[in-house]
Amino acid sequence: MTSDSAGITVQGVSYHWGAKRALDQVSFAVPRGAVCALLGPNGAGKSTLFGLLTGLFRPEAGQLVLAGHDIARATRPALAATGVVFQQPTLDLDLSVWRNMLYFAGLHGLRGQDARDRAGAALTRLSMQERAGEKVRALNGGHRRRLEIARALMHDPQVLLLDEPTVGLDAPTRAALTDQVHALARDSGISVLWATHLTDEVQAGDHLVILHQGRVLSEGPTPAVGPALTDHFLAVTGDQTGAPA
């Protein structure tokens, strides 16, 4: 798949943390408008890949293309077309929900009524509008995550990167968030890369990439969901110890 037809293309990307190999010739592509589950146990290299996809650091080898923009050569257009939810929360706990939204809007060049309209619409889309005046510190984990997703969508990105966005959430909240993001992808046509180590977050019809010990072991349409997917993962990796939940 070429970068023209894919929402996200990762081609031959390698990275080391000191002597430790984090990513080894990683290649895959997420079709435009698809949800791609990046499935791998802790330590597979998912967060390193997200750091590279968001330009926080540079790959030693390879190319990463977001919505047709090479992150190394066209960093700003690539980031402008991308919404990100990192594994670690990135909210300012001392500011209100609304102020967090406007801060992000400003960083993306949105201002005035346009920023306020987008912030309101994004909060409404994630059912967070009633929390707008609350300090983020007062929100529970589920609401904070929904706020982060709402914020990541405010500038109408073509690509949404989610790095284990359900960490620390209870099962019903996880399921609701997973459904919400899939609905978003269906309705708005954005390409979603969802890193997870939980097989129950992968839905039928998702694109699936299995990342293990820094290497892509398989890529393609999700062959199964639920426990069958766990069996599939074990068959692909041959690793009983690093099995996803």
Added chain:
Amino acid sequence: MTHALTALIAICTREALRFFGQRSRMIAALVRPLIWLLVFAAGFRAALGLSITEPYETYITYETYIVPGLLGMILLFNGMQSSLSLVMDRELGTMRLLLTAPLPRWWLLSCKLIAGALIGVIQAYAFLGIAAIYGVSYPAFGYVAAFPVMLIAAFMVGALGIALSSTVRQLENFAGVMNFVIFPMFFLSSALYPLWKMAEASALLHDICMVNPFTHAVEALRFALYLKLNPLALGVTLGAVVLFMALALWGYDPGRGSVRRKA
């Protein structure tokens, strides 16, 4: 309005909301120099004789002498506090939000620098107001002339703080670094004692004070308050801004430094 300016306003607004939301921070920022002015200076006045040196044209009280140094102290503490918040931002993850904004990294860090400097200058003017009530005042236009110099001084200590924050991985470690930076910079400068007085005590200490950019920031401020220009002091301060900012940008380069380690 351009994207870059919109981002600057957003970052300044966030810093202002955080600052004014923490009343204790403003109080602490003012209490520290006020103790020096009201207690330390009162006791020291009798012990220290000051001769007439530029920019002064007559004998001055010790309180008058140390106010520019205390302004420098406010800016220094604020600069370090801003960089502490940068380390906190990195620990808490909010730094990633800033660094993944579609703007050049040098501009994003400059926005942080400008926002922190403006907060520092607000504190400095609040202190000047209290000092005036106490009886230490300057020519009216001196307060205006001091503004750009205070801003440059704030940029210098802020850029140093950003550069340091890029090398420190944990918040706990940064507190130690601050002590190793703030106290030598402040005490080995002309903030509390005139350099000629320092030379009488030790030529080496005098030389160290002379290469300390904080000395020059304080002297530039001292002259500006009397509507005078000290080209050497201002030049060294500006040079230090450029040097420290270059170090900060190097530290936050995506290919090296703290972002790579912490991301």
